[in-house]
Amino acid sequence: GEIGENFLGELVNDAGLYIKISSPITEDFKQQEEKDLYRSLLALKIFNVSQQKPFILSLFKTLEEKKVKLSQVREILAFIEKFHFSFNAICSMRPSGIDKSYYTAAIQLLETTNKRDCQVVLDELQKRLQTRIPAKSIFxxxxxxxxxxxxxxxxxxxxxxxxxxxxxxxxxxxxxxxxxxxxxxxxxxxxxxxxxxxxxxxxxxxxxxxxxxxxxxxxxxxxxxxxxxxxxxxxxxxxxxxxxxxxxxxxxxxxxxxxxxxxxxxxxx
Structure with a gap:
């Protein structure tokens, strides 16, 4: 809804967070459990994709607010990394509709109040993206x-x-x-x-x-x-x-x- 959209607008303007996810540096991910987040963000930078950014901003904000567990974040980021590796970096497929899936999930995530609802949003996004995984022969x-x-x-x-x-x-x-x-x-x-x-x-x-x-x-x-x-x-x-x-x-x-x-x-x- 509107509240989520306003939140998202603020996040995109949150320069610190934006830089953290767009140009990740090891200092921002010191804990052992955070190393995977760093690697996934770095990979997305190598693939040169940006559709996922509003969602990842929202995801990190949700993590800061402790509404989502680090393990949940790690899991969805690993999936997103594999998805864009296949979809963009290797197959250069047309991304129609993917922006919208990310945007919707970003807003829903900001509006959730507990870990269980967050997981529902993450699962839903993953299901949507799964339908777009390129066929093996194309890959x-x-x-x-x-x-x-x-x-x-x-x-x-x-x-x-x-x-x-x-x-x-x-x-x-x-x-x-x-x-x-x-x-x-x-x-x-x-x-x-x-x-x-x-x-x-x-x-x-x-x-x-x-x-x-x-x-x-x-x-x-x-x-x-x-x-x-x-x-x-x-x-x-x-x-x-x-x-x-x-x-x-x-x-x-x-x-x-x-x-x-x-x-x-x-x-x-």
């Missing part, structure tokens, strides 16, 4: 268009995000803090093949190991990859094909796409 096609070479870096941050996401699903502990991640081309860029920039030809690697690998032969590179802290990179050395070329790159690109989609949308249902 795989779009995912296969991502590329990174030194002359074309537009997707670099997104690919690093994808590798961090995959790592997080494979890590059993929270201890893992990756070295600064660089993107290693298995088939060297100097090969000038069309598919060299595809994600199937990339591995996360620490800076030092990336320098060592350089343009070396595939079998020598494998020995270097074995020293990596990244689970994905270690796994690659265990199940590697005998040779590495276009066919292998295309197969692995599709496998990574399927893994991302399934781990986000299939196993959790």
């Amino acid at each position: 795989i096609n779009k995912f296969s268009e991502l590329r990174y070479i030194s002359k074309y870096t537009k997707n670099k941050k997104l690919i690093q995000y994808i590798f961090s996401y995959i790592e997080s699903t494979k890590q059993t502990t929270n201890e893992f803090k990756p070295d600064r991640m660089t993107l290693e081309h298995i088939l060297p860029q100097s090969s000038n093949t069309e598919c060299v920039g595809l994600i199937g030809n990339l591995l996360p690697l620490g800076e030092e190991l990336n320098k060592q690998a350089a343009d070396k032969d595939f079998n020598i590179k494998i020995e270097i990859y074995k020293k990596s802290n990244f689970t994905l990179t270690k796994e690659f050395t265990k199940n590697r094909p005998q040779q590495w070329g276009e066919k292998e790159i295309i197969i692995r690109t599709k496998e990574l796409a399927e893994y991302c989609y399934d781990s986000m949308w299939v196993r959790n249902q």
Whole structure:
């Protein structure tokens, strides 16, 4: 209603809160339980989406007022992150109607008075967005268009995000803090093949190991990859094909796409 709309107007003008969610910094999220909120907000910044902002403002205001639990916030933010990763960052789909869903939920949240009602609003929003999750086939096609070479870096941050996401699903502990991640081309860029920039030809690697690998032969590179802290990179050395070329790159690109989609949308249902 009108009260909620007025509240929302005030929130959008609350510069402090707006900056906190739009350009998150670690200092604002000191507690261990808040780290996930920080990571989700940072991801949304990488995806360059803003439809969710009125809702997230409202969500954080509701959290400040203790009408919603931190765990509820963490859960819905994780969902929103996965949703926009798939819908915007990968598939670039038309967002008609999504603004309205967020706006409605933002206002309803500000008008709730207890945790149970808040949860109803969050569930309702999640249900609406769930109907818009892209089909797996579209996701795989779009995912296969991502590329990174030194002359074309537009997707670099997104690919690093994808590798961090995959790592997080494979890590059993929270201890893992990756070295600064660089993107290693298995088939060297100097090969000038069309598919060299595809994600199937990339591995996360620490800076030092990336320098060592350089343009070396595939079998020598494998020995270097074995020293990596990244689970994905270690796994690659265990199940590697005998040779590495276009066919292998295309197969692995599709496998990574399927893994991302399934781990986000299939196993959790």
